[in-house]
Amino acid sequence: MGSAGMTGGSELVAEDISVTFATRRRDAGHRALAGVSLGVRPGEIVGLVGESGSGKSTLGRVIVGLQQDYTGTLRFGGEVLAHRRTRAQRRAIQMVFQDPYASLDPQMTVWKMLEELLIVHGIGENREARRARSEELMRLVHMPPTLLDTRPAGMSGGQRQRVAIARALSVGPQLLVADEATSALDVSVQAGIINLFADLRAEIGLSILFISHNLAVVRSLCDRVAVICQGEIVEEAETRAVFDAPRHDYTRQLLAAAPDLP
Amino acid sequence: MTEVMIEKKRAGLMSRIGRTGRRRGNTHLLIGAVIVGLIVLMAICAPLLTRYGPIDQDFTATLQGPSWTHLLGTDNLGRDLWSRILFGARTDLFLATVAVAAPLVIGTAIGALSGYFGGWFDTIIMRIADIVVAFPFYVLVISLVFIMGNGVGSIFAAISIVSWVAYARIVRAETMVLSSTDFVDALKVGGLGSGRIVFRHLVPNVVSQAIVYAMSDIVANIGVIVTLSYFGMGIVPPTPDWGSMMADGQPFFAGGYYGLMVVPAAAVIVTSFGLSLVGDGLANVLRVKR
Amino acid sequence: TRASAADTPQKGGDLIMLRAEQLRTLLPSQPTDNASIWPIEEVFNTLLVPKQDGSGVAPSLATSWEQSKDGLDWTFHLRHGVKFTNGQEMTSKDVKFSIEETSKPSSPFAFINAAITKVTTPDAYTVVIHTAKPFAPLPADMAIFANSIVPYDYAGMTPEAFSKKPIGTGPFMLKSWTPGVEATFERNPNYWDKGKPYLDSITFKVVADSNTRANEVQGGQAQIDEFPAFSSITALQNSGTAKIGTYASSRVDFLSINTQKKPFDNVDVRRAIASAVDKNTLVKVVLFGHGKPAGAYMSPSSWSHDPSITGYPYDLKAAKAFLAKSPVPDGFKATITVASGNSDQQTMAQIIQASLAKLGIKITIQTLDPSAAYDAKQNGNYDMGFSYDTTDIVDPDEIIRFTGSYDGGSHGLYSFYKNKEIDSWIAKAATLNDQDARQKIYFKVEKAWNEAQPLVPLFYTPELYAYASNVHDFHPFVTGNYNLADVWMSK
Amino acid sequence: MNGAGMATRKTDGPAGAGGERASAGQAPLLEIDRLCVSAHINGQDWRALENITLRVDRGETRGLVGESGSGKSLTLRAAMGLLPGSLSVTSGAIRFKGRDLLADGGKAMAAVRGTGIAMVFQEPAVALNPVMRVGRQITDSVSARRGWGRRQAREFAVELMDQVGIRDPKRWVEAYPHQLSGGMRQRVMIASAIACGPELIFCDEPTTALDVTVQSQILKLFSKLQADLHAGFLYVTHDLSVVAEFCSSLSVMYAGRIVEQSDDLKAMVQAPVHPYTRALLGAVPRIKGPIQRLRGLSSSAPPLTERSQAPTAPLAEVSPGWQVAPASPEEVELFETGVQAWEAQA
């Protein structure tokens, strides 16, 4: 995948990130993130778990640049990410969303979607090159390239999510933020996507910040896990450590609540 | 109870008024399209379908009832009603359709931008919309017709100035709904510019509601044109137009010359009927696609 | 017997008259609109009244009058025992006050009294009016609504207050008035003409839409429709519940041609247009046969009308010949301005448009709302348009001036036709006492206008009313006066 | 329906109609017998459910799992007589305590709803009437049945809300659904489902929309209710681990059929027979035990209109109470080898 333009090996470091949402009533506002620090090393999959409303998505949005109102520093590959990012910086960090039905433009074929991004970012000098790259991307996400010319309308959730991943990969990111990317899917389809993430990491050295409320999924995919509670990271460690020997009460609560097969 | 919520509901409803049934969309569309198609065809082929010019006067044959020489009879100037109906279709349908196109385009653009960007732009647009909506429609239209003089141009302008608001509201609400899903975020993360997001992604996805509404809007526009003619502020004579035909025919109505008023009224009603069927059908077809 | 019962006036009844326009004021010196004038004539009396056929004037509050030898003084002898509705007796003091009110420059009808220099009151029942020059039309001017007799100093009220609570000597008095909606007048029980009026009350109600007016009369909800559209006549006649009354009127309808504009400054162009207007068809199609094609510009209801002038007959060949002589032999483009909502004008415009097209004159019809159309004509900002005139007095002076003279008030009914000679003839005629001498001059004026055709006289239009079959003796005057004191309703 | 015995406000204990009590001991609570449901789409009938055979006994908690679109909800709705207009039962029987619910034109079904069978829906946000106070929604059916007044109904609502673990129920009884959190709404739904003292409770993914911690509370609540009410539960979910937590027996559906079911959930989970069950279990990530690569399925089951319309063989008994549908070679291919082949595709 050299042609994907991945230089491999930039580390994301988020330091002391805080986000406060203005609320109508109180002047103080609602503190969604309170001084969060987190790092994602090259080729690493970091899980971010926590309850609903704990601030997972907010952190993800800060990292990809959708949430521009934050304090703290973001560094990627050593350089500070300003609030307004350069095109290259934007390309480097991409995102996959929860709902594959809402995040794809239903009016466009997969090829149109990919081509648009490739054109905007000046990737591929002509149509043939872009087409070739799109086909390559489809294969990368384990989709038959023949589906390029169809619209998402007829596709299953799993297929759509693969298209969404292909779209994110098309601009050659080094870090992928996956926000609940599998929680809308069936178990068996989820398993396929999780395997895909694992494969992408293995094949092209992609780093992934994997946001989920499902502990079991995080456990099966991630190298490291951060547990977030009310805007603060309460525990962060190697996956095995978190699951086998949780140190924080909140983590233990979560683990106790998670159902499991006998 | 936030303004946004109310606004959303209201606009959502406005687009919803234009819809009805569920499964029968295609039959509706078909019947409607046939009716409208026939009328349009008749308008286009008008000269082939009649021996008389729409403004040819014949004072030896005024106020005649239907006969083989004059299919629908004649008016007080001895003009053939059938010809006037045919040629009137040209005037009214053309004007009504054109007067829908401009507000559709402008309203959609403004609504999409307003819904996407929000902020002060949105506030200003929505306040302007409030004023236009609250302003008595016919006062605006009549004043504009007075200012600009009678005729096609001023009717077109008057309708456009008023009716972009409905489109803007519908599109704005839909855009806001769409923007609150991951849809826009996904595009932003991809690095697309706002213009591209709004016009290449949002507009194509929300415009269908506006188009459905446009069908009922054409009907409404025919109503406005006809009513303006009724007030004597419509199409300038002798251009045939259903509205002025009705207005001119009304004094003869009570005298038993029903045709002079009823025939153009029937033309208006049948056309509107066809168009609203098309609207219904489109609403269903477009909804299925969603 | 039945016949006599039907002929004998009965007392009682509430009459509703529908009209297109609102009553604006009841102050006699103020109104310029018929909607106000005609009700004023029911509330107030003038010294004299027009004869119904317009042939002259008859006594009213003045029982007799005479002109002095030098022609400068007119003496009027007042009727005794006439009471205002507030109980006060009407005397010369009131007459003097009334005439002076109307003579004030702020009164729009001051021009009517322009010849008057002084009003004196030798005694309570005698009024002498002095003029600078002998002024033949004076008795006619004393029969105009503007010179209605109001109590001295408006019985102590301000003019505004008086307008809302008028006090007159007329057959009816104001009962209630909702501005812009309706006004009801009830019988004046002390009316000096004993036995009259017959009606208990009359209500003037505004109904803007002519179809609705026709419907209401047809449905028995109202008795008189003031302005039935000519096109609705058949409907009303067929209905069986309403009658159509056509009354001689002073109204003449014209096609005004703006002679300030090219090519209308050319007389041949105007004659070509005149020859291409088929007046017979207009009468047939627009008036549905009521009315007559017009020749001279004065109405046949006046003695000043010259019956020998027949205008330009409809003749397209002649029209082409005229046009060929003009600077625009192949035709030109022009507009006819019509008032929106006026279907008669629109119909006429379309007929003339079709006819002129045959001469190569391409006409665009421009509809302006009445106010704007009015403005356009006043400002000479139009090519051709429709106008009409009517007179408020029986003497031809007012109307021949208004229509025929550049400075008569309307610049020759908006034709802007300027002819010093004609103007001087008209001025001269007013100073003559001899009607024959005046008639000769007026015939001359009409001939000159006929030659020049700045106005194409279209037709002499009857006054048209639709009224319920149980309304009797409804005979409006040529001047428009309803004369409702004579009207009665059978049960 | 308004027998003397019904006047009790107790929710523990069977509250069926008096006449049926005698036979209640013998027949299973719910028996779905070769139920077929077809959908009318574009003028054609398609099989949506095929020969569904299933039992729930008193005190039993049966899980019904399968991927999205496999027909789980449809099964529940058919058994409740709530099929949407375009769907209809073509054959088969649904028996509640031995009585055929489809027999007399829906009357039996109507009689059994609420009192005999209750249902908890997946999305409490849309299944509660947004314009009615929750207290009233909990008790409207029971107070209509028993002719209760407002006050009595309110007291009962408070009691039920307390029973489903809503803290400070007096405060919330007058609230509207939108004022409640997702967990509370689900509790309200459960409260109104148990209001009439049903003997059988259907649950259609009642915790899918909830947070893990809330989910575990709700599951605990179900366990408690099951013990208290001694009712039967038919619990639909796509999450096998939830089922394992809560259920005693399990049925697995795939494409409108039951492919495997057993009265002993543990046994079946440990040694699944049908390739689809195996694939499904292989796809579930685990909280404990060794971390393994999951098994992703190549694709979901085809939509109704693309499914094979050939009749399927009946379930075969593996052991008493454990039935399996015979798997065709294609299915074996799809669920076993297909997984790897597809994963490798690229």
Next chain:
Amino acid sequence: MLRFLIRRLLLLIPVVVGVATLTFMLMHMTPGDPARTYLGDRASPQALAALRHQWGLDQPLWRQYLAFMGGLATGNLGQSMFFHDSIVSLLAIRLPPTLLLMAIATLFSILISVPLAVWMALSRGGAVDTAVRSFNSVAQGTPLFFTGAVLIAVFSLKLHWFPVAGYGKTFGEHVVSLILPSIAVALVIIPFLIRGLRGALIDALNSEFVNFAKAKGLSRRAIWTHYALRNAAIPGISILGIQVGYLAGGSLVIENVFAIPGMGTFLMKGILNRDFPVVQASALIFALLVIFVYLLTDIAYGLFDPRVRVK
């Protein structure tokens, strides 16, 4: 609730100012001179000038505008130029007929639409459903003045059931006179209302909460009244609000056809006369009427829909 009302009322200010300004601009841009229109043919230039001065039309436009807005701020709507009466007292006569017309029309619309919509929702695709929907399409395309003319021809002139036109003297007469015009107006509203209600009812009947209600064993009646109708009422109210808002414009037409001395004829005459104060005031009243109806709608919303109710 109070806060909400205050907020809404504050929001009115820009709309009122906007409407007032727009009317002012429009009226002064329109060709045609009120003084000339008032005085007619025979007016002398002096009389014209005097009248213009009296009406303040000789002042610079911005001064007239300021005077107008100033008057507005103090609640002084001025004097009608043509009726020599204060606008406020004229409005006091003109407003009631229009309000009554709107009220009766609204009542008719509801009384006709609700049962029909229920029937249609029950018999979806049936004969009634199809018939009413076709009727809707026809009604929607029928010009208001034509409906009026036909109603008069049939019910007044042929059958003599109702007065042809007018407003009557007593309240009873008012109501009777307004029945035909109200029906004509209601026929404009009904198609939209029926469509909206029918759709909303079908949506409600297909909703999960109705399924849940059925699952609870509730009776059909209870489901219809407490679940379907109450939820369908919410969009119903909204549509009614929008339509009644449009209705304000329709009164211009229908009052003319039925000669009702209401706001519509007042405004129309004002425009034709160039009676600036009348036009400005009545346009404003119409705008306020529309806004007021919307406000009522929103309040009704709050009553029917607890989700938008303010805590």
